[in-house]
Structures are given as structure tokens and as C-alpha cells.
Amino acid sequence: MPARGWIEVNDQYCKGCELCITACPPKVLELDSEKLTSKGYHPTHIFKDGCTGCAICALVCPDAAITVYREVTKAPAPVAAGGD
Amino acid sequence: MTVTIVHPENMVYTRPEGFTDTPTHYCPGCTHGTAHRLVAEVLQEMNILDKTIGVAPVGCAVFAYNYFDIDFVQAAHGRAPAMATGIKRVLPESVVLSYQGDGDLASIGMAETVHAAARGENITIIFINNAIYGMTGGQMAPTTLPGMKTTSSPNGRDVETQGYPIRVSEMLATLDGAGYIVRRSLHDPKNIRLAKKAIRVAFETQVHGLGFSMVELLSTCNTGWGVTPLQSLAWLEEHMIPAFPLGDFKIAPAVAALKI
Amino acid sequence: MRREMWKGNEAIAEAAVRAGVEAYFGYPITPQNEVLEYLSHRMPELGRAFVQAESEPAAINMVYGAACTGARVMTSSSSPGISLMQEGLSYIAGTEVPMVLVNVMRGGPGLGNIAPSQGDYNQICKGGGHGDYHPIVLAPASIQEAVDLMPVAFELAHKYLNICTILIDGSIGQMMEPVLLPGMQPVVRKEYDWAVSGAKGRKRHFLSSIYLDVPTEEKVNLRILGRWREAQANEIRFKEYYLEDADFIVIGFGTAGRIALSAVRTARALGIKVGLFRPISVNPFPYKRVEELVKQTSSMLVVEMNTGQMLKDVQASVRNRIPVRFYGRLGGVMPFPDEFVNEIQEMIKNPGKPEDDSADLWYLRMMAR
Numbered sequence: 083m084p085a086r087g088w089i090e091v092n093d094q095y096c097k098g099c100e101l102c103i104t105a106c107p108p109k110v111l112e113l114d115s116e117k118l119t120s121k122g123y124h125p126t127h128i129f130k131d132g133c134t135g136c137a138i139c140a141l142v143c144p145d146a147a148i149t150v151y152r153e154v155t156k157a158p159a160p161v162a163a164g165g166d
Numbered sequence: 167m168t169v170t171i172v173h174p175e176n177m178v179y180t181r182p183e184g185f186t187d188t189p190t191h192y193c194p195g196c197t198h199g200t201a202h203r204l205v206a207e208v209l210q211e212m213n214i215l216d217k218t219i220g221v222a223p224v225g226c227a228v229f230a231y232n233y234f235d236i237d238f239v240q241a242a243h244g245r246a247p248a249m250a251t252g253i254k255r256v257l258p259e260s261v262v263l264s265y266q267g268d269g270d271l272a273s274i275g276m277a278e279t280v281h282a283a284a285r286g287e288n289i290t291i292i293f294i295n296n297a298i299y300g301m302t303g304g305q306m307a308p309t310t311l312p313g314m315k316t317t318s319s320p321n322g323r324d325v326e327t328q329g330y331p332i333r334v335s336e337m338l339a340t341l342d343g344a345g346y347i348v349r350r351s352l353h354d355p356k357n358i359r360l361a362k363k364a365i366r367v368a369f370e371t372q373v374h375g376l377g378f379s380m381v382e383l384l385s386t387c388n389t390g391w392g393v394t395p396l397q398s399l400a401w402l403e404e405h406m407i408p409a410f411p412l413g414d415f416k417i418a419p420a421v422a423a424l425k426i
Numbered sequence: 427m428r429r430e431m432w433k434g435n436e437a438i439a440e441a442a443v444r445a446g447v448e449a450y451f452g453y454p455i456t457p458q459n460e461v462l463e464y465l466s467h468r469m470p471e472l473g474r475a476f477v478q479a480e481s482e483p484a485a486i487n488m489v490y491g492a493a494c495t496g497a498r499v500m501t502s503s504s505s506p507g508i509s510l511m512q513e514g515l516s517y518i519a520g521t522e523v524p525m526v527l528v529n530v531m532r533g534g535p536g537l538g539n540i541a542p543s544q545g546d547y548n549q550i551c552k553g554g555g556h557g558d559y560h561p562i563v564l565a566p567a568s569i570q571e572a573v574d575l576m577p578v579a580f581e582l583a584h585k586y587l588n589i590c591t592i593l594i595d596g597s598i599g600q601m602m603e604p605v606l607l608p609g610m611q612p613v614v615r616k617e618y619d620w621a622v623s624g625a626k627g628r629k630r631h632f633l634s635s636i637y638l639d640v641p642t643e644e645k646v647n648l649r650i651l652g653r654w655r656e657a658q659a660n661e662i663r664f665k666e667y668y669l670e671d672a673d674f675i676v677i678g679f680g681t682a683g684r685i686a687l688s689a690v691r692t693a694r695a696l697g698i699k700v701g702l703f704r705p706i707s708v709n710p711f712p713y714k715r716v717e718e719l720v721k722q723t724s725s726m727l728v729v730e731m732n733t734g735q736m737l738k739d740v741q742a743s744v745r746n747r748i749p750v751r752f753y754g755r756l757g758g759v760m761p762f763p764d765e766f767v768n769e770i771q772e773m774i775k776n777p778g779k780p781e782d783d784s785a786d787l788w789y790l791r792m793m794a795r
Contacts, residue, residue, distance in 0.1 A: 087178070088171040094187075099195030099395040105355055123194065135171075138355050140179040144199025145190060146206075150179040153171045224537065240537060242506065244481065274453070274481035302454040305463065306478055318454070318466040318478045327470065328478070 087135020087152045091125050095147035098123035102139035102148065108132040111139060182206035184215045186235045193300075195395020197352040197385040198226055201294055202233055204362045205263065208369055209236070218261040219253055221246040223275075225267035226300040244275025247282035250289040261372055262289045269299045272308040272334050279338070283378040286343025290368045291380040293334065297406060298390035308332045311409055316390070331409060335382045339415035345377025347416040351384040351407065353399040366426060376420045384410055429604040434569045435460035437605050438502075438528060438592065441576035443468055446613045447526070448497040449475035451488035453507060456540040457596035458530035461502040474613070482507040486514030493523035494633045496621035498580050498613070502528035504596070505546050506537060508554070515589055516555030520635030522620075522650060524583035526576075527561070527591040530599040533758025541758025542595035544680060547735035550593055551709040558647050560654045561589035562661060563709035567684040569603040571706070577608065582661060584616065586653045593708065595681050595731070597760065663706035664715060668694060672701030674773060675719055676766065677740055678729040679705050686729050689766030700770055708736065716743035725749040727773050729766055732756065734785040741784070749777050752784035 096119060103111045103126060110132045113124040125147075126139075135152025184206035192198045209215045215236055222230045224243035231238035241249040246264040254262045271279050271293050282289060298316055299305040305318040309331045313322040335349045346368050350361035361383055368379035384406050386398035393401055432440070439461045442450070450469055452462040462478060469476035475492070479485035485501050492499040503511060508529050518525055531546045533539040551563050562582050566572040572594060583590040622631050637643035667687060669675065678686040683704035690702045703719060705712050716739075719726075725748050728737045737752050744750055753769045755761045778787070 086171055090172070092181070095181075095189050097194035101195055101395055101399070104396055104399075121189075135176075135178055137179045141355050141358055142200065144192065144194075144196055144203070146181040146185055146199070146203050148179070149177065149181070151171050151173065151176040152178045154176055228537075242537070269454070276480060299454055302456055302459050303463070305454045305459065308480065317459075317463045320463075320467045321470075324470075327476075 085134050085152050085155065087133040087150060089128060089133065089139060089151070090149045091127060092147045092149070093117075093119040093125050095145040096123060096125035097121070097145055098125060099144065100126070101142045101144065102126055105138050105142040107136060107138060108134060183210045184234055184236060186233055188232045190233055191229055192226060193389045195386065195388050195398065196226070197296075197383070198294060200352045200358060201292060201361075201383050201385065202230065204358070204365050205265070205292060206234060208362065208365045209261075212366070212369060212373070214261050214369070214373070217259065218263055219257070221250045221253070221262065221264045223264075223266040223270035224301070225270050227265055227267060227294065228301065230265050244270050244273070245278055246270065247275065247278040247287070247289065247291065251282055251285070251287050254287060254289055258288075261369065264289055264291045266291060266293055267300070268293070268295045268297065268307040268309045272332055276308075279334070280341070283338045283341045283344045283380070286345065286377040288372050288375055288377065289379075290372045291378075292365065293380055293382040294385045295334075295382055295410065296385040296387040296390070297331070298387050300387050300390050304390040309334075309410070311405060333410060335380070335415045338380060343378050344380070344416045345418040346371040346379040346421045348414045349382040349384065349410060349412050351402065351412055353384065353386065353402045357412070367421065367424070370424055370426050371421050374420070374424065376418055382410070384412070427606060429606050431602050432569060432605045432607070433460060433600065433602050434572065434594070435530070435599045436464045437569050437607070438572050438576060439464040439468065440607060441573040442500055442526070443472065444608050444610045445577035445580050446498050446611045447474070447500050447580070448613050448615065449489075449492045449499040450501065451477045451479050451485045451492070451499070452501050452503065453479050453482050453485050455482075455504045455507040457532055457542075457599050458502050458504050458528070460599070461528065482510035483514060486511040486518075489525050490514055490518050490521070490523070493518060493525045494521070494622050495615075496618040496623075497615055498526075498584070500526040500528065502530065504530045504532045505534050508546060508549070512555035515561070516557050516559065517635050519555065519559035519561070519589055519650070520557060520646075521633050522587045523633065524587050525589055526579045526583050527589055529591060529593050531593070531595040539758045540596060542597040542681060542731065542760055543756070543758050544595060544682060544731035544735070545756070546593070547708065547730070547732060550591055551711070559650055560709060561591050562586065562657055562707070563591045563593050564663065564706060565593045565679040565708045566598070566706065567680050567704060569598060569601065569605050572598060573605055573607060575706075577611065582657070586657050588653065588657065593680065597681050658710040661707055662710055662712045662715070664712045665704045665706060666701065667704070668701035669703065669719070671699055672722075673699040673724050674727065674770065675701050675703050675723045676727045676729060676770065677703045677705070677716070677736075679708050679736055682729045682731050682761070685761055685763055686766050688763035689770065692763060692767050693770045698770060698774065705736070711739045713739065713743045716740055720744050720747050723748065725751065725773055725777050727751045727753065727769055728784070729761070729769070730754050731760065734788070737785060746780045749780050749782055750784045751778060752788040754788060
């Protein structure tokens with residue numbers, strides 16, 4: 083069973099650049115057209131099931147706007163994105 | 167469902183410690199932000215944030231000092247390697263970072279860049295190459311590609327009157343003082359991971375006193391190039407990588423022997 | 427001929443083109459990038475030379491080279507870039523070759539900001555580079571005036587074998603105004619008996635600023651000074667508004683002078699007999715005219731976007747015979763006309779004494795805000 087993950091996107095930083103959307107392997111991200119950040123951007127959000135907590139979105143995010151969670155099943159999760 | 171996942175124990179990635187809370191001024195999708203993030207992550211992982219002194223350039227990254235929670239100084243255009251030299255010579259135990267764009271490093275600052283490398287100055291330069299001058303409105307840079315339209319090459323860079331782009335990493339690699347000179351890219355996850363590894367090796371080079379280190383990062387400028395952030399990634403891959411091949415141009419044997 | 431809307435930087439660039447500039451060498455720096463960008467297509471279009479240099483020192487040395495051929499050549503920059511050019515400018519002055527420089531001043535010192543200021547007055551007018559030399563400096567207050575002065579700048583540079591600087595600030599560079607551009611003058615490369623061009627059929631020419639023989643260097647300095655004295659005698663330019671019956675005179679150059687004009691008109695509407703004296707040549711400075719004005723007015727108000735640089739030139743003419751009040755805004759802050767109106771009214775209420783230290787009193791007022 084694939085790991086289950088979740089992301090939190092900080093509106094203060096997200097500029098709606100969409101790099102995460104394209105990079106996301108299970109394609110669970112889209113810009114939230116119902117929401118505007120204080121700077122007038124549509125921030126990204128998870129819009130369907132399937133996030134695995136792979137953190138590739140956070141890896142490509144130029145604004146460090148994303149915090150990634152991955153459900154711990156057996157082995158402990160690594161502590162930083164991109165470090166392997 | 168999400169309640170159980172969102173739990174401190176499950177946190178796999180968050181905003182680096184080395185960042186301030188200040189949102190960046192960079193355009194949406196600008197890979198300056200990505201480069202900043204990788205540097206902050208590396209400094210945090212090496213546990214040297216509180217020893218690091220940054221030198222900010224003139225260019226889009228002029229405000230880099232607002233984003234890293236470390237000591238920082240502001241250099242005149244192109245002079246960051248000289249300022250970095252001044253700092254490192256009086257504070258040899260510090261870690262000195264010079265973060266520069268292509269105008270700063272390869273145009274007005276070319277002499278400072280070459281001589282810092284020639285002297286084997288134990289500093290680390292992060293060189294953001296996006297083939298254009300962003301902050302001043304999109305003029306030609308020393309790394310602008312032939313035929314590329316900019317505000318000062320409106321009909322495309324004409325090699326007859328405006329010359330050819332400069333491959334800085336290859337040039338600096340000819341200098342004996344250079345310890346680690348590599349070129350990486352920020353256009354997709356695989357290359358971002360490789361870039362981060364290179365940044366780590368660069369800082370390890372400095373920390374071990376093994377000479378001048380520089381990571382040239384091919385970067386996007388969607389505003390200057392007149393494309394969307396997503397299109398800029400493809401543009402980089404299609405146009406810049408052939409002109410600026412990714413690779414390792416100088417790795418001193420002592421650097422290669424480092425166990426990181 | 428119709429008036430057209432032009433951006434300051436671009437109008438100045440086009441005016442230079444129409445004045446027959448043959449070569450432009452520059453480097454990007456805000457707020458004058460548009461001069462470079464505009465010429466990057468206009469010059470090649472006309473078969474003339476354009477290079478975006480690798481830096482300002484490189485640019486000014488390209489200018490130096492071209493100037494040695496006698497060609498009409500110019501560069502433009504803004505404060506920090508102008509500082510970088512100073513060595514080259516001194517070389518150009520010492521070699522006695524002509525060029526036109528445009529400085530679009532910004533907030534400083536150092537990197538400062540990109541907002542308008544007049545903080546480079548001393549640097550530009552009192553030399554700037556090392557050694558004894560005096561560039562001719564013209565300070566337009568509008569885009570039209572800048573356009574009109576551009577051919578004058580080239581004429582003066584070539585007549586006096588000197589640097590002629592057009593001194594403006596970011597607001598003039600960036601604003602858009604209706605402008606009447608002159609017709610296109612042909613490019614004419616004058617035959618100078620000193621220019622280098624290949625010594626075919628003539629004795630060779632050598633251009634340099636090096637004079638190892640010290641008495642010769644002294645003679646050169648006197649020669650340069652002689653031409654400067656001629657410029658001082660013949661190239662004074664200024665504009666006067668409402669001075670005929672003025673009890674009080676405001677003095678300001680460039681944008682500060684233009685803002686002062688609004689203030690003076692407002693003050694006149696309030697019944698105050700105030701006039702404006704606006705130097706256009708700030709080097710040579712119109713000392714004689716200011717001296718004459720001392721006799722017909724009870725006090726002067728000097729306004730600048732700096733800490734009191736042109737003030738010293740005014741004071742040199744006034745010599746403590748009447749009170750001089752000073753008001754300056756710094757670091758890119760642009761004053762509003764009502765601030766000047768206030769100062770005029772204050773000047774009338776509290777005229778002060780002729781021996782007052784104007785800059786000192788202004789500083790204390792600034793700190794008390």
C-alpha cells in the first residue's frame with residue numbers, strides 16, 4: 083500500500099507558480115480558484131486523494147511554502163526533502 | 167483522515183531554519199527561490215548557519231539578505247568575491263557565501279571572480295545563470311544565447327556585434343586555485359537534487375580549506391524570457407543546457423576524496 | 427512638426443541621435459536603462475555604433491577610445507555607475523578629447539535606491555575624477571529642455587574639448603511628457619588635428635594623458651584651465667521667473683527648480699512677491715548673476731534634493747550680505763510644492779540674519795520633525 087501523505091501550503095509564501103502542480107507525480111495538486119492570498123495569488127492545494135508525501139512539490143517550490151507530512155508506517159521518515 | 171497524517175512525527179519537510187519569515191520578492195516560479203532554499207537546507211544540515219556570512223550581489227538577488235537568517239553584507243555590483251575575500255581573510259573560521267547572478271559575476275565582476283578563483287580563495291560562490299539581467303528590466307547578459315531577444319538585443323543577440331556567451335565554469339576550471347567548479351540545473355526534481363548535492367560539496371570544500379568552490383546553477387527567468395514559469399523550465403532544458411553543458415569541470419583530488 | 431509623448435530617457439537618447447551621436451557605450455543601471463535599451467536598436471538601425479559594455483569602467487573607456495577619433499560619442503549612467511566612470515572621465519579630461527555624459531541621479535550614497543535625487547552635484551560639478559579639470563554641466567528641468575540641450579552638449583564638448591554632462595534625476599528620466607524633437611542632423615566627423623584615424627599621408631598623432639615631464643604637465647593643466655575660463659565667460663545659462671519685482675528669490679536647479687516654480691506660482695497667487703532663479707549651467711555656475719540679484723532682493727531660499735551642495739555656490743556669491751535659507755530633501759525623497767510654499771512663508775515670517783548658517787539651521791529643523 084503506498085504511503086499516505088498531506089501537505090500544508092503557506093499562503094504567505096505561495097505565488098501560484100504551478101511548478102509543484104506539474105512536478106507532483108500522483109497529480110493531486112491544483113491552484114485553488116476559490117482562494118486568494120493576500121498578494122492576489124491562487125495558492126496550490128490538494129484537490130483529490132493520492133498524496134504520498136513524496137515531497138517533490140516541496141523540492142521544486144521556489145518559495146519554501148510547503149510543509150509535507152508522510153504517515154509513518156514501519157520505518158521512520160527521512161527528515162529533509164531531496165536528501166537521499 | 168488528514169488529522170492522523172498531519173502530525174509532527176510525520177513531518178517530512180518544512181521551511182528551512184535558515185530562512186527568515188520574509189516572503190521573497192522574486193517572480194512566481196523564479197528558481198532564485200529554489201537555489202536559496204537549497205543553500206539554506208545545506209547550511210542547516212551542515213550545522214554552520216551561525217558561522218556563515220553571506221555577500222549579496224546587485225541584481226534580482228540584491229535582497230537575498232532579507233531571506234537568510236544569517237549575517238549578511240551588501241556588495242557593489244560585481245564586487246562580491248572581493249568583499250567575500252576581505253571577510254574570509256580576517257575571519258578564516260567563518261563560512262563565506264557569495265551569491266551572484268550572471269551580470270554580477272560574469273560581466274562587471276568578471277575580474278573579481280577570476281582572481282578569487284586564481285587565489286584559491288576559500289569562499290563558495292553560488293552562480294545563478296539565467297542568461298539575462300532581471301532586476302534592471304531584461305537586458306542582455308554575458309550568458310545570453312545567440313539570437314536571444316532581450317531589451318538590449320531586441321532583434322536577437324547578434325554575435326557579429328554583440329559577441330558570444332561565456333561559459334564561466336569551464337573558464338574558471340583552468341585555474342589552479344579552483345577546488346570545485348561544477349554546473350548544475352534547477353529545472354526538474356532530479357536536477358534540483360543533484361544541485362543540492364553539489365552545493366553541499368562546495369561548502370564542504372570551503373570548510374575543509376580546499377580552495378575556491380563554485381556551483382553554477384542554470385536558472386529560469388520567466389519574466390525576462392517572456393514565458394510562463396512552467397514554460398521557462400522547458401525553455402531552459404531545450405536552449406540552455408546545450409549551450410551550458412551540465413557537469414563537473416574541476417574537482418581537486420582532495421575534494422574528490424572527501425567523505426560527505 | 428508635432429509634439430509627441432516621450433519618456434525622458436528615450437527622448438534624450440533620440441535627441442542625441444538627432445544631434446549626430448556616432449557611438450554609445452553603456453551599461454544597465456536603473457533609472458536610466460531606457461537610454462541603453464532605446465539606443466540598442468536605434469543605433470544599429472542607423473549604422474552607428476552601440477555596445478553594452480561589461481561594466482561602467484569598460485563603457486567609459488570605450489567612450490575614451492572613440493573620443494580619440496574625434497567622433498561624437500556619449501554614455502549614460504546613474505550615480506553608482508558614474509562613480510565607476512570617474513577614472514575614465516579624468517583620463518578623457520586629461521587627454522583633452524570631447525564627450526557627452528548623462529547622469530540620471532538616484533538616491534545614495536552607495537547603492538541607495540532608484541528614486542530621484544540631486545546628491546551628485548558636487549561630484550559632477552566639481553570634477554568628480556582626480557586632478558584639475560572642470561566638466562561643463564547642464565541641468566535641464568524638463569524633458570523638452572533636456573532634448574533642447576542635447577545638441578548644445580555636443581557642441582560645447584567639441585568646442586571646448588571637454589566633457590559636457592547632462593545632469594538629471596530619475597524623475598526626468600522616467601516621466602513622459604509631450605516633446606518637440608528637432609530634425610535629424612547628419613553625422614559629421616570633424617577633422618581634428620589631434621585625432622587618431624591612421625596616419626596615412628600625415629605625421630602621426632599621439633593622444634594620452636601622460637606627461638612625465640612635470641613642467642609640461644603644468645602647461646597642459648594651464649591649457650585645460652584656459653579653455654575652462656573661456657567656457658566660464660561664454661557658457662552661462664539660466665532661467666528667471668517673476669524676478670522683476672521680487673522681494674524674495676528661490677533658487678533651485680533641475681527637478682527641484684521645477685517644483686519650486688509651482689511653489690513660486692502658488693506663493694504669487696497668495697500675494698507674495700517671490701521669484702525663481704533656475705541655473706541651467708551648474709558648471710560654470712552663474713555666480714555673477716546671483717551676485718547681481720543679491721542687490722535687488724531681501725532674502726533667498728535655496729532648494730535642492732541633497733544636503734546643500736549648490737547652496738555653497740549660492741553662498742559664494744551672496745557672501746553673507748543677505749539671509750539665505752536652505753531646504754533639502756534627501757535619499758530619493760521628492761519634495762512637494764507645498765513644502766516649498768511653506769518655506770517661502772517661513773522665510774518671510776522669520777527672515778533670519780545674513781550670517782546664519784543655512785545648512786545648520788535646516789538640519790536642526792529636519793531633526794525636529
